[in-house]
Amino acid sequence: MxxxxxxxxxxxxxxxxxxxxxxxxxxxxxxxxxxxxxxxxxxxxxxxxxxxxxxxxxxxxxxxxxxxxxxxxxxxxxxxxxxxxxxxxxxxxxxxxxxxxxxxxxxxxxxxxxxxxxxxxxxxxxxxxxxxxxxxxxxxxxxxxxxxxxxxxxxxxxxxxxxxxxxxxxxLKKHVHGFILNRLQFALVREAIHLLQHDVADVEAIDAVVREGLGLRWALLGPFAVADTNKDDGVRAYFGGYEQWIIDLMNQLGPTPSLDGDLIERIGKALDGARGETSRAEVREWRDRMVVEIRRLKADNPVARVGERAQ
Amino acid sequence: MxxxxxxxxxxxxxxxxxxxxxxxxxxxxxxxxxxxxxxxxxxxxxxxxxxxxxxxxxxxxxxxxxxxxxxxxxxxxxxxxxxxxxxxxxxxxxxxxxxxxxxxxxxxxxxxxxxxxxxxxxxxxxxxxxxxxxxxxxxxxxxxxxxxxxxxxxxxxxxxxxxxxxxxxxxLKKHVHGFILNRLQFALVREAIHLLQHDVADVEAIDAVVREGLGLRWALLGPFAVADTNKDDGVRAYFGGYEQWIIDLMNQLGPTPSLDGDLIERIGKALDGARGETSRAEVREWRDRMVVEIRRLKADNPVARVGERAQ
Missing domain, CATH: 3.40.50.720 (NAD(P)-binding Rossmann-like Domain)
Structure with a gap:
């Protein structure tokens, strides 16, 4: 470098x-x-x-x-x-x-x-x-x-x-518990556990909608920028136009779940099955290699600068 | 294909x-x-x-x-x-x-x-x-x-x-409002808006922690698989070991915000500024091109199969 x-x-x-x-x-x-x-x-x-x-x-x-x-x-x-x-x-x-x-x-x-x-x-x-x-x-x-x-x-x-x-x-402009990254992460994880506990979807299905859906956009654009690209007229039309649907949805999100042993074991078993013969260390090495490649891809393609004047 | x-x-x-x-x-x-x-x-x-x-x-x-x-x-x-x-x-x-x-x-x-x-x-x-x-x-x-x-x-x-x-x-195993993808998305968006309304961080900062942080992992691994790779002993040690911290954090996440006009305009202005001379259509084209490249990268690197038995 x-x-x-x-x-x-x-x-x-x-x-x-x-x-x-x-x-x-x-x-x-x-x-x-x-x-x-x-x-x-x-x-x-x-x-x-x-x-x-x-x-x-x-x-x-x-x-x-x-x-x-x-x-x-x-x-x-x-x-x-x-x-x-x-x-x-x-x-x-x-x-x-x-x-x-x-x-x-x-x-x-x-x-x-x-x-x-x-x-x-x-x-x-x-x-x-x-x-x-x-x-x-x-x-x-x-x-x-x-x-x-x-x-x-x-x-x-x-x-x-x-x-x-x-x-x-x-x-960050002020201290909050969990700062912003973990608050955003655990807001999603809380709902993921809620959906699992209410048997709406399996561990693998929940991981898949993130890995093959939300995460592909979020590796490129943050949540506000995603909303801005979802409508031709941008975030004003998106949050303005779907406001009631969004508020209703947010109001129905689940409360904090209990992280009991049975639930954790259910998640652990599902992940063990999905990982199969691959070790966690191998998954981590692969993740690190892929993240480096995704960052290189973004750096090599300058429109990636969109929105990167953060902080 | x-x-x-x-x-x-x-x-x-x-x-x-x-x-x-x-x-x-x-x-x-x-x-x-x-x-x-x-x-x-x-x-x-x-x-x-x-x-x-x-x-x-x-x-x-x-x-x-x-x-x-x-x-x-x-x-x-x-x-x-x-x-x-x-x-x-x-x-x-x-x-x-x-x-x-x-x-x-x-x-x-x-x-x-x-x-x-x-x-x-x-x-x-x-x-x-x-x-x-x-x-x-x-x-x-x-x-x-x-x-x-x-x-x-x-x-x-x-x-x-x-x-x-x-x-x-x-x-999905049963109908819920918003299905699972939008529930997960708006769980994160709800907290993003909460952090913005409480002036903890700017629009650009919130987008950046996703785009340069959480999203890079989530393009590869879902939220449960991320938790599984965060500790050598996997998700059981992660959710088991940090349980109280996680519960406390989840309990402090914000409630459903009001999506009032001033807030939406603040988000819109920040995104306009970040986008600068680039049009929304150009951002979308770039996003689509980059997503295709990220998917190719994952398809070409077979350990990407980890966890992909989902459906």
Whole structure:
């Protein structure tokens, strides 16, 4: 990739599945990428995975024994530790102490408000949420959101860096539980489970209408842009013209289901059957390969720029 | 395409945007495709569009002046008239009278129960819903559902024909308002509007998290299969492990919004801005071209078969 991020040295703190994927994002953009993990067993596993991914033009990847060594020269820190508020708060105390004064401290959290994580820190103004979609080295969207004391220029610099390393930052204006990506995802999943529980359709049928229907459009256009293309006169005619039908439909959507063991087992059995001899790891590898190809297809076909001035 | 549907002659009744797209589906699979529309102005428009699409190996396309001429030798009729129950009921009386005894009568309705449409017909057992995604010559998913008196073999023969012409039939087990595809779509849209109304994110940001995030996975794997690949131990570990977080999130999703004029105008303005100089027609052409490429990519990469035993 022909990328040149202004920030040249990045630290990855927490090198599990998300952290190591972040390391690939920054190293392939040419950044010196320094890894630290409180669990000494994680680093070698991350190394093995990254060695399998790396290309000759990647920046150096350096495993560090201490958080201080990892952060010493970093301009940006991406934290991907366990999803527990007390753990994140303690980690951010360490990061705030060890990072150079100008460094941005970003968390991969999918759950917590940066106002809470950064409470009591000396420099909360440089702390920010940068929540990726699994896995970030394949899927570009990253939700970006500061806490109440985060500086505006930290939001801007984070977005600049993310764009420079090939991601698509999406800025949220305020904290909500689940941010926007998981709220949209679980709105659909909630209804999917509701339809399953009421025996309207099977697991395979529900997956198929998304994979062979809705998802083919949503890989190209978001939900509002889809509505805009559904009528010659666009979204005004669509939401205006079908308003009552849409309201009636929304009013009939199901409530939050119970995720009981029997239901989960029913879903698990159906997916096992559909997957057959193929392992989950093979499905993931295939998914990652296909997503890369779809992104290449979009990048090679410039009308794909339609609507891509997001955030 | 190397397709050979058992039913060789198909009638398309209603030749608007959906009907003519259906005509392309059947004609390109080699079927003799006979068109009829109660509005005499529609047929020439459909002809022009189909002439622009057709390839030398397509089956013949015949515009007919009467419903009897269109249905005379048809083995399958796809009705795509206006979405009004009384109009569909009257149309089906005509179709039931004019079609050969063995013909299947399918409706593209996205709203009505075939039990209602076929009420009082002589042969309700051959009437079925085959609800496409716009446009069906590009997007393969078709929701298939009989009414209370529809014969089981009519469901099977409809699915066989749809598969033989390159579509992906998805069978529903019972009627629900909006079927499953629009319920899933509007579950997500409802939350998207909720986030917009509460100023959590802009139109462009919401579209981007789908287009550059969720949609890239959903073009390949349905929502249950995505959950299954999110953890090494699959969907049981995912729904089991994050259960409380998921339930809390689902409980906080927004209620049905009002679709007031100001909100619709805000969405319209944002989409106009994002689209810029590109016309809606150009966006649609690009979308159709890209969907065809994504489907080719999946077809050329056989692990894409994962989970594709759905119907």
């Amino acid at each position: 022909a990328l040149s991020p202004a920030i040249r040295t990045v630290a990855i703190v927490g090198t599990g599945v998300i952290g190591r994927s972040w390391a690939a994002v920054f190293a392939r953009a040419g950044c010196e990428t320094r890894l630290f993990d409180v669990d000494p067993d994680q680093l070698p596993r991350a190394r093995v995975w990254l060695d399998g991914q790396r290309k000759p033009d990647w920046g150096p990847i350096v495993a560090c024994a201490t958080v201080d060594a990892a952060l010493d020269t970093a301009g940006y820190v991406q934290e991907s530790g366990p999803e527990r508020l007390d753990v994140k708060q303690q980690l951010f105390v360490d990061l705030d102490r060890a990072a150079p004064p100008s460094a941005i401290l970003a968390s991969s959290t999918s759950a917590f408000d940066m106002t809470e994580i950064a409470r009591g820190l000396r420099h909360p103004e440089r702390c920010i949420v940068a929540h990726p979609v699994n896995p970030p080295h394949v899927i570009p969207a990253v939700e970006v959101l500061g806490g109440i004391r985060t500086a505006v220029d930290v939001v801007d610099r984070t977005c600049d860096l993310l764009r420079a390393v090939g991601q698509t930052p999406v800025v | 190397a397709l050979s549907p058992a039913i060789r002659t198909v009638a398309i009744v209603g030749t608007g945007v959906i009907g003519r797209s259906w005509a392309a589906v059947f004609a390109r699979a080699g079927c003799e495709t006979r068109l009829f529309d109660v509005d005499p102005d529609q047929l020439p428009r459909a002809r022009v569009w189909l002439d622009g699409q057709r390839k030398p190996d397509w089956g013949p396309i015949v515009a007919c002046a009467t419903v009897d001429a269109a249905l005379d030798t048809a083995g399958y009729v796809q009705e795509s008239g206006p979405e009004r129950l009384d109009v569909k009921q009257q149309l089906f009386v005509d179709l039931d009278r004019a079609a050969p005894p063995s013909a299947i009568l399918a409706s593209s309705t996205s709203a009505f129960d075939m039990t209602e449409i076929a009420r009082g017909l002589r042969h309700p057992e051959r009437c079925i819903v085959a609800h496409p995604v716009n446009p069906p010559h590009v997007i393969p998913a078709v929701e298939v559902l009989g009414g209370i008196r529809t014969a089981v073999d009519v469901v099977d023969r409809t699915c066989d024909l749809l598969r033989a012409v390159g579509q992906t039939p998805v069978v």
